[in-house]
Amino acid sequence: MSSVATPAPTPRRRRRTRLQRRQTRLAWLLLLPALAAVAFVAIYPLGKTVYQSFTDQEFLAGVSPTKWVGLHNYFGASGIWHDADFRHSIVVTIKFTLITVSFEFVLGLIIALVVNSSFRGRGAMRAVMLVPWAIPTVVAAQMWKWMLDDTFGVVSDLGKKAHILSRSNAPSWLADHPLMSVSAVDIWKTTPFVALLLLAGLQVIPTDLYEAAAVDGANKLHQFWRITLPLLVPAILVTLIFRTLDALRVFDVFYVFFGNRPDTQTMAIYDQSTIVGDGLVGYGAALSVAIFLVISLFVVIYVTVMRVGDQA
Amino acid sequence: MSTVAERATARDRPVARRLWLRRSPVRRFVGRLGFWLLITVIFVYALFPFYWAVRSAFTPEGQLFDTPIKYFPSHPTLTNFREIFSTSFFTRALLNSTLVAGSVTLMALVIGSLAAYALGRFRFRGRSAVLYLMLSMTIFPQIAILGALYTMMRDFHLYDRLGSLILSYMIFTLPFTIWVLTSFMRALPGDLEEAAYVDGATPLQVFYKVLLPLIAPGLVTTGLLAFISAWNEYLYAISFIQSTDKYTVPLAITSFVGKTGSAFQVPWGQIMAATVVVTLPLITATLILQRRILAGLTAGAVKG
Numbered sequence: 001m002s003s004v005a006t007p008a009p010t011p012r013r014r015r016r017t018r019l020q021r022r023q024t025r026l027a028w029l030l031l032l033p034a035l036a037a038v039a040f041v042a043i044y045p046l047g048k049t050v051y052q053s054f055t056d057q058e059f060l061a062g063v064s065p066t067k068w069v070g071l072h073n074y075f076g077a078s079g080i081w082h083d084a085d086f087r088h089s090i091v092v093t094i095k096f097t098l099i100t101v102s103f104e105f106v107l108g109l110i111i112a113l114v115v116n117s118s119f120r121g122r123g124a125m126r127a128v129m130l131v132p133w134a135i136p137t138v139v140a141a142q143m144w145k146w147m148l149d150d151t152f153g154v155v156s157d158l159g160k161k162a163h164i165l166s167r168s169n170a171p172s173w174l175a176d177h178p179l180m181s182v183s184a185v186d187i188w189k190t191t192p193f194v195a196l197l198l199l200a201g202l203q204v205i206p207t208d209l210y211e212a213a214a215v216d217g218a219n220k221l222h223q224f225w226r227i228t229l230p231l232l233v234p235a236i237l238v239t240l241i242f243r244t245l246d247a248l249r250v251f252d253v254f255y256v257f258f259g260n261r262p263d264t265q266t267m268a269i270y271d272q273s274t275i276v277g278d279g280l281v282g283y284g285a286a287l288s289v290a291i292f293l294v295i296s297l298f299v300v301i302y303v304t305v306m307r308v309g310d311q312a
Numbered sequence: 313m314s315t316v317a318e319r320a321t322a323r324d325r326p327v328a329r330r331l332w333l334r335r336s337p338v339r340r341f342v343g344r345l346g347f348w349l350l351i352t353v354i355f356v357y358a359l360f361p362f363y364w365a366v367r368s369a370f371t372p373e374g375q376l377f378d379t380p381i382k383y384f385p386s387h388p389t390l391t392n393f394r395e396i397f398s399t400s401f402f403t404r405a406l407l408n409s410t411l412v413a414g415s416v417t418l419m420a421l422v423i424g425s426l427a428a429y430a431l432g433r434f435r436f437r438g439r440s441a442v443l444y445l446m447l448s449m450t451i452f453p454q455i456a457i458l459g460a461l462y463t464m465m466r467d468f469h470l471y472d473r474l475g476s477l478i479l480s481y482m483i484f485t486l487p488f489t490i491w492v493l494t495s496f497m498r499a500l501p502g503d504l505e506e507a508a509y510v511d512g513a514t515p516l517q518v519f520y521k522v523l524l525p526l527i528a529p530g531l532v533t534t535g536l537l538a539f540i541s542a543w544n545e546y547l548y549a550i551s552f553i554q555s556t557d558k559y560t561v562p563l564a565i566t567s568f569v570g571k572t573g574s575a576f577q578v579p580w581g582q583i584m585a586a587t588v589v590v591t592l593p594l595i596t597a598t599l600i601l602q603r604r605i606l607a608g609l610t611a612g613a614v615k616g
Contacts, residue, residue, distance in 0.1 A: 020436075026515055027434040031442060034427035034490060041482050042449055045460035052459055059462065114350055125351065127602050128358050134598040135362070136544035138562035139587050143365045146580050154364055157381045192358055196606060242451070249453040252546045256566055268455040268547065275459045276551045285459040292456045 052285035059279035066282070073286035080290050085262065089270040090294060095179060096254075096266065097247040100186045104243060105236075107187070108194030113228075115195065116202045126199075129192035137189060141256035144185040148173040174257060178264045185253050190246075194239055201235025202228070241302050248295050267291045362591070368584035369393065376581050392585035396568075402586055404557055405564035412474055412560060413542035416481040420538045421531055424489035429519050431490065432497025433505070443494070449487035454547055457483075465552055476552040477560065481545060485538040492537075496530035497523065533604040536597055543594070561590050 053073055057066040075081050115125055132140070147154050150172045159165035173181045205228065213223050251268040258264040260273040271291060275284035368376060369392050371385040396402045430436075431443060461480055462471075470476040500523065508518045524531070546562045553559060559567070568583050598605060 023434055024436040027430040027436045027439075030426045030430035030434075033423045034486065035442070037423060037482050037486055038445070038449060041461075041479060041486075042452065042457065045457035045464065048460035048464070049457050052463075057463070059466070110350075111354055114347070114354065117347075119347070119351070121351075125355070126606070127599050128355060130598050130602055130605065131362060131595055132358055134540065134594045135591050136562060136565075136594070138544065138546050138565055139591055140361070142565055142583055143361050143587060146368065146584065147361060147364055149580075151379070152377050152381065152580075154381060188357070188361060200606070245451050245453070249455055251455070252562075255546070255550070268453075271455050272458060272547065272551060275462055281459045281463055288456045288459060292453065295453055 049285045049288050052282055053289050055282045055285075057282040057285075059275070059281050069282070073283050074290075080286055085265070086267075086270060086287065086290070088263075089265045089267045092179070092264060093248055093250065093266045093268075096183060096186075096250060097244060099179065099183045100190070100247050101240065101243045103183070103187045104191045104194045105240065107191045108198055108239075111191065111195035112198035112202055113224075115199055126196070129196060131192075132189045133193045133196075135189065137252040138256055140189045141185050141253045144181070144188070145174070145257060148181050148184075178258065182253050182257055182264075185257075186247070186250070190243065194243060197239045197242075198232065198235055201232050201239075205231045237302070237306055241299070244298055244302070245295060248298060249291075267294065362595075365584045365587045365591075368581060369588045371581060373579070373581045392581040393589070395579075396582050396586050396589070401556065401559075402564055402589075405559045405561050406590075408474060408558060409543055409561040412477045412481070413539045415478045416485050416542040417535050417539045419478070420482065420485040420489040421535050424486060424493050424534070425524065425527075425531065426519075427490045428493035428497045429523060431494040432500075433523070443491075446487040446490045449483070450491060452483065452487075454483060458547070458551060461548070462551060471552060472554045472558060474553075474558060477542075477545070477549060480548045480552070481542045484545075485542060488541075489534050489538055492534045493527065493530060496527045496534075500526055529604055533601060536601060536605065540594060540598075565590065 054068060054070060055066050056064075056069050056072075058064070069076070071079075073079055080086055111129070115122060115129070135143075148156075150156065150170070153173070155173065156165060156170040160167050160170060165171070171177060209227050209231075210223055213227060218226065249268050250266050251272065254264060254266050254269055260269050260277065265273070267287075268291070271284055271287040274280050274287060278284075367383070367385055370388040370390070371382070372387060372389045372391060375382065375385065375387070427442075431439060461476075465471045465476040465480075470479065504522050504526070505518055508522050513521065544562065545560075549560045549563050553563060556567075565583065565586055568579055568586065
């Protein structure tokens with residue numbers, strides 16, 4: 001076999017592979033700090049979390065030696081499977097996710113469509129939309145908490161002035177409508193961002209499609225349903241996935257508004273207060289794994305929907 | 313001349329717009345009015361909460377709890393600002409946050425640009441695997457490793473130290489930085505690089521003499537985004553930090569206690585003043601770099 005090959009290409013090929021090998025080695029060398037960092041702060045802790053979830057580890061060492069407890073944290077008598085508080089936190093989180101993501105999507109789409117049409121001051125408008133996004137979530141939550149104050153809050157005042165709320169007994173927003181109050185903050189902060197992502201999707205739709213449709217006599221509504229929406233589907237799906245994953249791990253707004261009050265705990269707050277508040281690292285790790293599974297479930301649903309959409 | 317120009321603009325105008333103009337003037341007026349009304353509503357909705365924070369910050373504490381509510385402070389005052397800077401509590405938090413977010417950003421940019429150089433400019437086996445790893449890290453739920461990090465910080469004696477935050481914030485800044493910088497690196501043309509190689513430059517020289525200057529705008533944008541996300545982080549900060557002198561800004565903002573009056577009275581004026589102080593630099597930077605930020609955000613999110 002080797003005698004058949006002409007001698008000429010062999011050294012050239014070898015030289016190329018040597019260069020390639022050197023390049024590959026250099027590339028991995030350049031990647032080394034990044035991979036080491038990721039391994040140290042993400043992959044190792046992830047493995048450690050899974051391991052901890054099979055133990056009864058507590059944060060304060062010396063209370064009792066850590067034991068391997070198998071699946072006890074998951075399916076034991078006091079395990080996650082029977083944990084009513086955790087179940088409640090899942091319900092709270094999913095409700096919050098459904099409310100905020102749907103509002104943000106609809107409002108964001110409207111805003112994106114408006115800003116996409118050319119008008120004077122469009123650049124300024126886009127800049128204004130970045131303001132809520134740039135404000136830290138915790139700060140935004142504090143701003144709204146003050147705005148939603150029962151007696152001195154501006155929201156109740158505006159409601160009374162507009163005769164939507166009765167003067168005598170305006171609702172106590174945080175106490176009576178916790179989920180609505182929290183959602184208001186998230187919707188305010190994130191809708192402009194959703195709009196910007198959708199806007200990026202809108203701007204790649206070629207305008208001659210609309211011109212052709214207009215020539216064929218399609219009105220604006222027709223154009224929206226038949227051109228804009230179908231062509232926007234990829235951008236919409238990506239935006240929805242990112243928003244959903246973000247909403248499912250919500251922590252800041254709920255924590256600023258309610259601390260770890262049991263009835264308004266999200267999955268993240270319940271887990272955090274189990275680990276840090278109660279020091280139950282083992283059980284908290286099991287909760288982390290469970291949260292990871294819940295979130296993965298949503299990813300699987302989205303990916304399935306996308307696949308089905310692609311085939312149709 | 314003018315007719316040519318007119319014809320050109322008429323052709324550029326979308327057909328839908330021309331049909332729109334053909335409608336009756338009344339309907340056109342109503343349509344315009346509705347459009348600008350919508351613009352105004354969006355404008356007010358986006359800015360009002362921030363305006364409200366500003367007006368509350370400049371309102372004296374006494375007037376803040378008056379009814380009926382004043383929509384513009386009649387006697388604007390700087391007392392709230394003076395108050396928050398009178399103790400070291402808030403200034404310390406600003407310093408801590410700057411230190412943490414600054415170090416995180418710097419580390420993410422250095423490590424990230426090296427990795428982006430490899431991922432964007434070299435071809436090797438395992439490249440796409442690394443890219444996918446980084447992408448999956450960007451949507452990684454931080455709560456999933458809280459317990460493990462919590463015990464790690466204790467074992468490394470980093471608990472209740474700013475180092476714990478600098479380390480843990482790499483989880484969400486580094487993969488994002490790598491992902492965005494790689495897209496910047498990939499977009500560069502190969503000619504300059506080749507010319508440098510022909511002149512005998514080593515790969516590292518090519519990196520910092522040719523490529524880094526070219527992606528400088530990308531570094532600024534990515535750096536700002538990393539800085540903002542580290543500046544805003546709350547979950548790890550509240551879990552790993554205990555002493556008030558190590559508080560970051562989000563922790564400080566949520567734990568202001570009134571010095572005067574009732575202990576149960578939340579000092580909203582001061583909180584809002586702090587809010588304004590914290591937010592203003594972020595908004596300014598964002599507005600200055602808005603075009604680039606939009607590009608960076610869409611590179612990070614839509615292309616994923």
